[in-house]
Amino acid sequence: MTKKDTVLIAGAGVGGMQAALLLAEAGYEVHLLDRAPALGGSMPLLDRTFPTNSCGLCFMSPDLPAYCPFIECERHPNIEILAYAEVESLEGEAGNFRVSILKKARYVDPKRCTGCGDCALVCPVEVPRELGEGLEKRKAIYRPYPQAIPTAYLIDREACTECGKCLKVCRAEAIDLEMEDEHLQLGVGAVILTPGFQPFPAELKGEFGYGRYPNVVTGFQFERMLSLTSPSHGLPQRLSDGQTPKRIAFIQCVGSRDPSQGRGYCSSVCCMYATKQAILAEERAPESEITLFYIDLRTFGKGYDRYLEQARKGYGINYQRSMVSAVKQEPRGKNLSLSYVAEDGRPREEEFDLVVLSTGFVPPPGAEELAQRVGIALNEYGFCQTTEFAPTETSRPGIFVAGAFAEPKDIAETVAEAASAAANAASLLGREAIKVKPPKEYPPEREVVDEEPRVGLFLCRCGEEIAQAVDLSQLRGFALGLGEVALVQEVDYACRPEGLQEIKEAITGEGLNRVVVAACTHRLYEEEMRGSLREAGLNPYLLERANLREECAWTHREPQAKAKGLIEMAVAKARLLKPLHKPSVEAQPAVLVIGGGLAGMVASLRLADLGFPITLVEKERELGGNLRHIHYTLEGSNPQEFLRGLVQRVESHPGITLFKGAEVVEHQGLGGSFRSTLSLDGEEHMVEHGATIVATGGQEALPREYLYGQDPRVITQRELEARIATGGGIEGTQSVIMIQCVGSREEGRFYCSRVCCSQAIKNAQRIKQAQPETAIFVLYRDMRTYGFKEEYYRRAREEGVIFIPYDRDRKPQVIPGPALRVKVHDPILGRELHLEADLLVLSPGIVAGDNGRLAEVLNLSLDEDGFFQEANPKVAPLDSGRAGIFLCGLAQGPKSITESISQAEGAAMRATAFLAKGHLEGKVFLPTVNARLCSGCGLCVSLCPYDARRLNEETRVAEVIEILCQGCGLCAMACPNGATQQNLYEMRQVMAVVDAAL
């Protein structure tokens, strides 16, 4: 049976979009489906994300610079969007599935709907808006949010009263109440499930009063409230009276870590989202006094502990380790009284103006049906079942999963997992499924540079959207008077095939050599319109757009004068347009992977399976890195067996050239064509490759405190694990004390290593299993068993492991002697405890390897903790910031085995998307340099953010490295005499437009 070569992605949130963009960029065809009527999942709710407090979502796209992934998905020729659709059934097997899709009726024809919104204005029905959990209202005919993609409106038939008002105002005649659901049959090779999550229904926690007390809101509502586009313009607001609250309480773990609600897991992100919201609230309303009630602060991601510290110190947010038992409303002022047990053990009540419930994640709507329909297993909580060493594989081969549906998680991990799922899908389909479409045949480009400009102006009526507001016949007369305008022609829809054909014919018929299309925003149909020029034998960049719709007809009651201005500006620009071509360089389809630990091996195998020749360099004589020291896991898998399998596969893979005991000493060139030198036993080897993956790992820190190295009874968790695994050393041990966060999460090493809490619990459990009578104390600052690991923390407590929290300022003290004595302040008992231990086990955390030299060789930066710096901690954790160099594993920061695997596969996918087309395409907005004018001052070099400008020492002319240039135009601005000009934004062109604007 032949394999199908497309991928279905179910769920178009951040993970789905990431997987779609990567696969599409690599050349695979993708169907991107979502139950919701628009793309985006939970992302439209967030306009600031931690820890950068910016959006930055655009950095996610594999081809930068880019718009929001929403728009990039819509624009990508390899992505077909199926919004408002569900998977009905799935049959077949990996490589060849038959999927039946239900495309729900929108009752508005997306092909006709211009997104004008007249319908919603007249619709009399208001219902709570989904975005922001009903904080605002929407109409029965609606768009989920203003920038929604697809842009078309839809009717909520449950709310609709069929009054028919919208039908009357819709000029595009797009509304069709008779519309029926459609059923589509697709043949796909692989499926990726990324349906995300939904917030825990806070009303289930009746004691907090959500739904009854107006001033109790969920974190998701508060998130919306803090958005600058919210009704309060980003200010915190009490729903009872619209006042800005002063005293705000956050209650953490609402619907998380709560077995009574069947939610025994941690939702992983709430501590951070609450902290972010607290910071934003302080910024917007500096008078706010904010208290956050928590059990453990789980700010374990990269840079998150520093963020938390900033919230405490910089913004004065009060973190209170207490469980809130109840919220009561004071009836008159509608203030809220919180009952909790303070750290001194006494019950207390405190009044607040607003309470935010940090609700956790539960499986997405329809998860069970979806699982049944596609035949995958769910876990006890209803999330998708996966395994530790195959984090993106579901129980059914060929169906992959990523993001919160597999386990609650943050955007950074979702993005990496989505890339990993994409890698799995890609390798299932194979490289042969990549469609290298033969370039479309066009007539040869006509030479126009020496011709006098003959501008053709096409005035799009846009149905009547433009024509009704703007007097086009008057514009026509005006434009004909502008000089060098050879033709003015009205078209009904410049975007539709007939319109495009009219444009093409007019170009040929009238001998036009510049074209202005006055229609909608340039973001729409630009490629199609350029295509018309190309088909008529004109260079596609001889096109200029005037936006008569969004900039004019839709925003002004008297748009005529402005319309004239826009036409004049566009014609002025068009006259001066020049033919342009995008630069293209060949990409070497080979990858250098640095580091032969878990991440490096996984990445190598993925890429080698996809047919990319791999050079894998490991500095030690043996593969495996840190994984060699991990003998068992919390979840009970066998890492050594897994490791043996990996090593065996790597060593025998014909596509992998392995260098053990070797180092990369030189790394030159640009993404697409690197040339590196490896040093092995004093001999040098040259490698040519198009991409590089950095997977150099990290290491367990060496404790300097608590008598480590002085007393043989003090060991690290890793040493304990080795003892347990080899069966020596713990027999007869009466008492084991574990100290967490040794040397970490404090000055000097202000970050969390993510894995130590799980490591401690896994070792404690092993000891308990072997010797139930052994007393085990874990002294911790915050137990960070995020996600489903929480379950093991709970079990460990049940098994009698005793957990005692301590403060950064009141660390345990270890007193040497015949018995090791440990003094620690127990905040619950409110006194000092004296414990004795036969064995003191320290969790010193993970530190970066010796990355400095390699960073220099690769010309990459390290973060303040010595790990490799990613391009964006949230949405581009696998990119280094240098094109063609990708990061994964401990080299980028501490992480678990599972996370390393998904990052490694994800990095492999980023590399695949980068190299698969065989060439790299540059931007058209390139700077050009007039060498005669250039003085070589280097201002352009210092302002270029991409190292795309370089001063030629010989000629003293600043050159352009075209393939690195992203087309921002900073260099042209920096150039004092216009020696550098940016294509399409030459100074002459801009000045002409400025002049026409007056």
Next chain:
Amino acid sequence: MKVEKFLEVKEGDTLAILRNFLQRLLEKEIVEALLVPLEAPSGDTVMPALVKEPARLEKANPLAPVMPVNAARLVSSLTIGKPKEKIGALLRSCEIRALIELVKLQQAHLENLMIIGIDCLGTYEVTDYAKLLSEGGASTTELMRGAKEGTLSPHEGYQFRSACRICEYPIPKNAALTIGLLGVDGEKILIKAPEELAQRLELTEGEAASREEVIKKLGEARIEERDRLFAQFRERVVDMPSLLAQFSTCIRCHNCTVACPICYCKECLFRTSTFEHESDRYLKWARRKGAIQMPTDTLLFQLTRLNHMVTSCVGCGMCESACPNDIPLTTIFRAVGQEVQAMFDYLPGRSLEDELPLATFKEDELTELGER
């Protein structure tokens, strides 16, 4: 480690001892060529010359109170191609400061260059100097007397260039070797040099007791004059008509850009094809306002030049000296520059370490700008 030593002046002939000193630099191969002002064959001015032959230094006159060109421009020409021989350049403070800016702008290199700084006693316009010479004024003795006391007043009936009148930095910084005249006894010249170099130059001991005080006094007087001019400027330029009045006589001859040591563009933007307009365009503009000034773009040129230049302007005033229509460019650039430079705590020519304000940014600066 720099030391302060002295040259003994014999029979009051300061110029002779300076010439001799410069000759020694060449003879001892401390430098292999010297850029110094020589008295021109015409006899009415000095011009910088690149000297290889020590005998030519008989005509050297570093004391001549005239500055036909800011020699930083010349050092740029000499060093941009990285000379193979070591060149000594005798420069005034404003020339050194301009040179430092040019180095940052990659228009000059310091390798194989020895900067010899000399105290500046003020300069006349070229034409004034010629006239003064013909009248027998501007004698070295007269100059040196003023230098000793720090009362640098021009010859009666004459004025120093406006830039010099408000110059707070007559003392060179960042020089390898400094020739000090201010506050030094008339029988001596101060030489500040690295110890090893000072030894080779056979200098004598001594001290310039009043130097610091004299410099301070001079600086204060200059600042007072500067602030007076700035205040006048700020009173004068308050609105659009007064803005126009400043530049109403500009004919965009570009003399200022040619004279300016910092204006490094090979060809000024305003001379490139970007500013060659079509006839239609002129007519359209004339139609729009009823009349347009010809040549066009003069104010645009001046304001753009301010934008490009003012962060690096060292205030040498060559632009004003070059202006055929007496636009008070020195005051404009100095006054505007003072505020703009202060925004970034930048002093042009102060140090090679300070980044050019136009080449960098800070995330946490100007945070109000852009916010609602």
Next chain:
Amino acid sequence: MNEDFEPKIVAFLCNWCAYMGADLAGTSRIQYPPNLRIIRMMCSGAVDPVYVIKPLLDGADGVLIGGCHPGDCHYQEGNYKARRRVAILKNILHQMGFDEERVWLRWISASEGQVFAETVTEMVEALKEKGPNPLKELWGT
């Protein structure tokens, strides 16, 4: 304040944030005064001072430069560089007797259609308050 006076504003908006905000104002049908002529640039940092000075000398009543919020620039830091250049420009204009409040720099994100429209409205109001750019009438530039 002259009610009949309609200020002319030239706006340079970055392609990724501010222009998208303007676009969103359009798709959201938010009404704002039509006094603005938008020139879309790739980045606010690419706005040459000449582009701002030229229209002002030719009689434009105001110039608006719109970029991404700090931290959100598509070109990493173009908006910070723009901010510095605009600060220098405004300072120079001010010192030279030109009313620098006719030049606005504003951060507008792609989701801030409302903010964009409000900014235009505010700017038009502010310029009406100021009255026409005197250079509209003066020929000596």
